[in-house]
Amino acid sequence: MARRPTLKDVASEAGVHPATASRALNPETRHLVNDETAQRVHQVADSLGYQPNPIARSLKTARSASIGLIIPDLTNPLFPPIVRGIEDVLGGVGYNAWIINTDNDPARETAAVESLRNRSVEGLVFATARLHHPFIEQLAAGGTPTVLVNRRLAVSDVPSVTGDDAGGVAMAMRHLVDLGHRQIVHLAGPQDLSTGVNRLRAFRQALEDHGLENSPSRLKLCSAWAETAGAKAVTELLDDGVEFTAVLAGNDLLALGCYDALAERGLSCPGDVSVVGFNDMPFVDKLSPPLTTVRIPHYELGAEAAHLLLERLRAPDRTARSVLLPLTLVNRQSTAPPRRL
Amino acid sequence: MARRPTLKDVASEAGVHPATASRALNPETRHLVNDETAQRVHQVADSLGYQPNPIARSLKTARSASIGLIIPDLTNPLFPPIVRGIEDVLGGVGYNAWIINTDNDPARETAAVESLRNRSVEGLVFATARLHHPFIEQLAAGGTPTVLVNRRLAVSDVPSVTGDDAGGVAMAMRHLVDLGHRQIVHLAGPQDLSTGVNRLRAFRQALEDHGLENSPSRLKLCSAWAETAGAKAVTELLDDGVEFTAVLAGNDLLALGCYDALAERGLSCPGDVSVVGFNDMPFVDKLSPPLTTVRIPHYELGAEAAHLLLERLRAPDRTARSVLLPLTLVNRQSTAPPRRL
């Protein structure tokens, strides 16, 4: 197999110095070279099938046209669309992403970031942010271009791209109230994540806005975004005799658990209890009943995060900006007017 | 921010030549150096927080401790487990993967592979293989270490890791026959993919094995692994008055379409028609009825593919070997004895 041509090959074939060939081939520096020469170099490069060696370039420039993407777990259906959004935008400008799964293990996170830095990644996108996340804060404070996606930090100027949870909850609650519901419970997600606390906060706000009683018994804190946690919460609610006609689940998995618990007690959805989820995961439209849920534009979240990061790379001194993407209520069959008044 | 220490820093701090430091730090060559010296070098490296620069190493060695992984689309729930299986195994030996989504576009595939080679990836894993796939065949013939996962080529010695479709279909068919079904239709997937043809072939074999009539009318070729294709196929079957009591769908998406078509015609599953899927995608246990399906161990497929590739990298001359992983039937509620005899 013939050795791949190098810049030197192109240069000698075109009768110029390698430095000139480099300048001619690099769009950034092409203007420094005689137009005619540049064209010749390009022709030779094409005919030889020359492809620059990104490794050599990285070594010299300490840049790599790549970024690191840190996610909890690729098999969680939330993340693939985010990843694709990021990759599609990056790909458009010749960048690539290294994807790391941390399984929410801080040790893996730090190790991964260390190894990414050795690879000279130019920036980092985290989908793993907890409300208090010293590691990320340090990194960002240390000047590493960093963007958060899907989740954000509690107080910080690290730019983030997230869904407008407050708006989403408000829509969901209005929907339930419009249907006639007055006794609504919330299955809140982990309170160390921005999504968990923001949705809970918005739930309380909505109760107030609609003049509904803010009864502590109508709130369940779930320690994980998991079906079992949702089922457990609803079972306890039922056992405690809490009255409710609707459930706002912190996410779709919790809503799924809710379905399970309801079914186990012989309660029908939406006949006895309406349920609203969050995320619009794949296939929740295939449940029975199809789940009414607040859709988060995950692909767009990723795309926007990539844009933000690229912008930071180009203009590091521009002030950080976070973006909130609008959510939409997907109205399916798991919500209906309450049976009892 | 202090410059990261280089090998030279470590060497001078330890009072040795950089080459010695290199040998001491690299496990492969550590035995070439005095034990005492090596220890000192390691200590200095630790205290300085030295991390080798993989880019410089790659440039020198033309190896990169990374491989390329070419998949159709990360948002298809089939692939994330495969990816994780691969990454987990590779990670264990210090390797990483570049993930590329092709969206089944051959042009993107060739472009991606080209760019991966520029990055000196040491091998390639394809999850995009079609039965006839000249590009992959050329690559493998050209000496690029290549492994296929999930799908394989028609005739070729390119090693692959796939599920045992024949065995899976046999199990599913036996299950249906044991329930009493005699009129079984197959929704076959795309016939340019090994999965599509292998399952169809196994279906025919099973008909023969069980002494069932091989009626052409009981077969529908679907042009895509998509819900709409499955729905269309079943609707046509019904319109044509074909008699059947069970459907073996080529995959879960096709089975989903089958559910839709059945529901639209007011037929119940499994009361009127039993349905078996393929893959055991996430959440098919939440459908109503929960889908009986043939489970493919996607994570293990990925892990095995990574092992195979690593082995090829270590011993390129060993003869290529393909592996077939056993499938299991997940018996849920979409199958039952036929109503009519």
Added chain:
DNA sequence: TTGAAAGCGCTAACAG
């Protein structure tokens, strides 16, 4: 506008 020269950080002959 182009060439010369140096060097990014590392490893691999080769000598000693």
Added chain:
DNA sequence: CTGTTAGCGCTTTCAA
């Protein structure tokens, strides 16, 4: 066992 030397392929001063 260790040091010397050279160079992977590219970019970037600096000088002409």
